[in-house]
Amino acid sequence: MRSSGSVLITCLAVLILGPVLALANGFYSPTAGTRASAMGGAFVGLADDYSAVYWNPAGITQIKGMELTATGHDVVSLASREGIVLFQGLDGADDDYRYALGTIAATSGGVNKMAPGLFFYSDAGPLRNVFDKVGVAAYTLTEYGTKWNGSEVLDGFVGHANNYDGIFFGGDRQDYESRIKTYVDSPVLAKEVIPGLSVGVTANIAYSHITLDNVMMVEQPFPVDTPDIEDDWYLALTPLQVTDDVTAMGYGATVGLLYRASSQVSAGLTVRSPMTMAYDGTFALMASGGGEVYKEIFDSDFELRFPMWVGAGFAYRDFVFDGLTLTGDLQWTDWSTMESIDRTVAWTSGSEMPVEVQDEMEWTPLRWEDTLEIAVGFDYRLGRSLVLDMGYRNSPTPAPDETYDFLMPQTDKNVVGMGVTYLQDFWRASFALEYHAGAERNISGTHDMNGKHLEDLLIPSLSFTYAF
Numbered sequence: 001m002r003s004s005g006s007v008l009i010t011c012l013a014v015l016i017l018g019p020v021l022a023l024a025n026g027f028y029s030p031t032a033g034t035r036a037s038a039m040g041g042a043f044v045g046l047a048d049d050y051s052a053v054y055w056n057p058a059g060i061t062q063i064k065g066m067e068l069t070a071t072g073h074d075v076v077s078l079a080s081r082e083g084i085v086l087f088q089g090l091d092g093a094d095d096d097y098r099y100a101l102g103t104i105a106a107t108s109g110g111v112n113k114m115a116p117g118l119f120f121y122s123d124a125g126p127l128r129n130v131f132d133k134v135g136v137a138a139y140t141l142t143e144y145g146t147k148w149n150g151s152e153v154l155d156g157f158v159g160h161a162n163n164y165d166g167i168f169f170g171g172d173r174q175d176y177e178s179r180i181k182t183y184v185d186s187p188v189l190a191k192e193v194i195p196g197l198s199v200g201v202t203a204n205i206a207y208s209h210i211t212l213d214n215v216m217m218v219e220q221p222f223p224v225d226t227p228d229i230e231d232d233w234y235l236a237l238t239p240l241q242v243t244d245d246v247t248a249m250g251y252g253a254t255v256g257l258l259y260r261a262s263s264q265v266s267a268g269l270t271v272r273s274p275m276t277m278a279y280d281g282t283f284a285l286m287a288s289g290g291g292e293v294y295k296e297i298f299d300s301d302f303e304l305r306f307p308m309w310v311g312a313g314f315a316y317r318d319f320v321f322d323g324l325t326l327t328g329d330l331q332w333t334d335w336s337t338m339e340s341i342d343r344t345v346a347w348t349s350g351s352e353m354p355v356e357v358q359d360e361m362e363w364t365p366l367r368w369e370d371t372l373e374i375a376v377g378f379d380y381r382l383g384r385s386l387v388l389d390m391g392y393r394n395s396p397t398p399a400p401d402e403t404y405d406f407l408m409p410q411t412d413k414n415v416v417g418m419g420v421t422y423l424q425d426f427w428r429a430s431f432a433l434e435y436h437a438g439a440e441r442n443i444s445g446t447h448d449m450n451g452k453h454l455e456d457l458l459i460p461s462l463s464f465t466y467a468f
Contacts, residue, residue, distance in 0.1 A: 023302060032117065032139055034071060034463040036434035037420025039377025040391025042327040044313030045268040046379070047258060050119040050465060053137040053188045055311065056256035056268040057200030060133045060190045066122045066468040069140070073461040077146050079108040079409045083443075083451015084158065087219050100167055100235050104451065106152040108409075113179070115140035119186075130191070132198075137186045141206060145179030146407060146455075147237040150215055150239065170236040171289030174215045178407045182306075186254070204252040206306070208277050212244040213420075214407055218287070238287055246281030250306060264317045272309040274337070279304060283345055299346040308334045310462040326378040327391075333400035335368040368398040370463045377417075387421040389432070401443045409455045412439040419461075427466045434459040 015106030031257040033051025036043040043051065047059025050069040081104060088099040117139030124131040157167055183206065190200035218238040251277035258264040283300040286293070313329035342366040377391030393415040435459035443449050 002142035013117045013246070021214075032205075034419060034430035034432045034461045035379070035387075035389055035421060036297065037073070037434050038389035038391060038417045038430075039327060039332045039379060039459050040375045040393040040415055040417050041331070041373075042313060042329040042377035042391055042393070044311040044331075045258075045266055045328050046255075046313070046315040046325065046327050046377075047268055050094075050121065050137070050463075052200070053119065053135065053186050054254075055203045056137070056258055056270045056313075057188045057254055057269065057304075058190050058198040058256040058258035060135055060188060060200060061192050061198040061258070063082040063121050063133060064467070067120070067465055068468070069119040069459065069463055071117040071119070071463040073117075073140070073459055075113040075115055075143050076110055076397070076458045077108060077113075077129055077144070077409075077455060078454075079146055079455035081106055081404070081406045081409070081451060081453045083449070083453075085154070085217075085448040085450070087217065089239065090177070094313055101158045103155045103158050104153055104380050105155045106148055106406075108146045108148050108455075111145070111147050113143045113145065115143040115182075115413075117252055124189075131189045131451075132192055133188075133190045133445075137188065137202075139184060139185075140181070141184045141185075142180055142182035142208070144181075144190070144408070144410075145177070148176040148407070150175045154217070167235045167237070169289075171240075171287050175213065175242045176215055176407055177213045178211070180208070180210045180408075182206055189446040198258045198260075200255040200256045203226055204254060204272070204275065206250040206252070206275055206277070208250065208279070209250045210244060210246050210279065212242075214242040214352045215242075216240045219361075231263060238289065241284075241286045243284040243286070244281070244300075245284075246279040246300065248275040248277035248279040248304070250275035252306070265314070267314045267318075268312070270309075270311045274308045274334075275306040277304045277306060296348070296351055298348065298351070300340050304341065304344040307337060313353075323381040326376040327375075327379070329373075329375040329438070331373040331375065332451060333371050333373075333398070336370045338366045338398075340365050340366040366403055367400055368401065369400065371396045371398050371468065385423050387423065389417070389419045389421070391417045393417075395436070399443075401449075402446065404446075405442070406445060406449065406453060406454070408423055411441045411451055411453060412441070412454050412456070413437065427464065429465075432461045434461070 017318035018110045025427045032054035035049060036055060043055040046055035048062045052059030060240055061181050079445055083104050085104060086099060087100045119137045122131060124134050186202040188202040190198055192198045195319055197381045253274040254272045256270040258268045280301040284297040286295040309331055311331040316326045319326040343362045345362060373395050375393035380388045395413040397410045397412055413436040415436050419430060419434060421428055421430040438455040441453040
């Protein structure tokens, strides 16, 4: 079903692109906290509810008594791409250069990705001489991915040259799907060290799971002799499914400072340490068609460094008029430390991958760039029982064009949020809706990602808090 040259080309593409597809465009972290989500993530300088464990752990000193909160976000990605992919090769007795241009016009399927969370806080009890507040949280740090119908991705052909007399598929079409999810357990401690200044710290224990179904096209040009034409050249494309399934554990910490200069103004600073995740699992290749099935599965592992994050923000209560709070944040992420992925694959002796090229396949360049996000939010209390929130955040992607892939298609985003909270004496319920409006991304000069890429995200969220 495959020539040795096609196998080599395919494995090269798979190992160079495989890890990039899983990770190339940053991680989408659903904004921890329903109010924070509604306020565009401008929450470091306010941090006055359960989501302080994420935004600024010093803020839990503002929580009165004992609280239990359950949350849920639903992450929906709506992506599309239009463009051209190039198939090419040197084949034939005369070593003629041939190519074919395939057209792509696809829309991702709507997939609901739930991001749950549970948060508990209490006074420090017997530790009250050391800490004012303690707690524990289990929430979703990362939840992202897309799904594409394989029949839509390669829609047709706009041209071919130099005696390619026919183009057809030599195998079954496969769908594309990606998902990266990371859950964090965070015990948290906080204390007001001097009047107005609180310090908080968390330990972050993370579990991550990456699953990825990508499809590579094996290019198989071959001649067919006919009575009229001496060498009638065809291009057969065999879809090869590439599956990554890896998990990892990682450990880090978050430290936060919150200073309340007055009853109206507060400022915060948060530093979240990097986490090195040692992913371990399997890497599989599979193609089928005409009743034949080819499949190889290898053990694989690589390390991935979740980046350092630094946020600084302020909050101004009773801004302009009573009940209105203005917040603003700057949030920096050091994505530039992700220069490459060094991967180890346990190639089997019977693999069709040539031994002499296996070592050089295990390095994947990323070349990410640091990002700086700017966020602003508003919180308006209408009487005793109702609070309205809204906000905006500018969210750039860290990945350059050369490492972009539509399977994880994050683009620059303009994020708007809005929400409402209803309060009673012992409980409160919040609802928020975040919309990530993706900027159009036009890519050229690559082998298979040329064209227009768009992605929007819609994230509704709910939370319910009970105070004991």
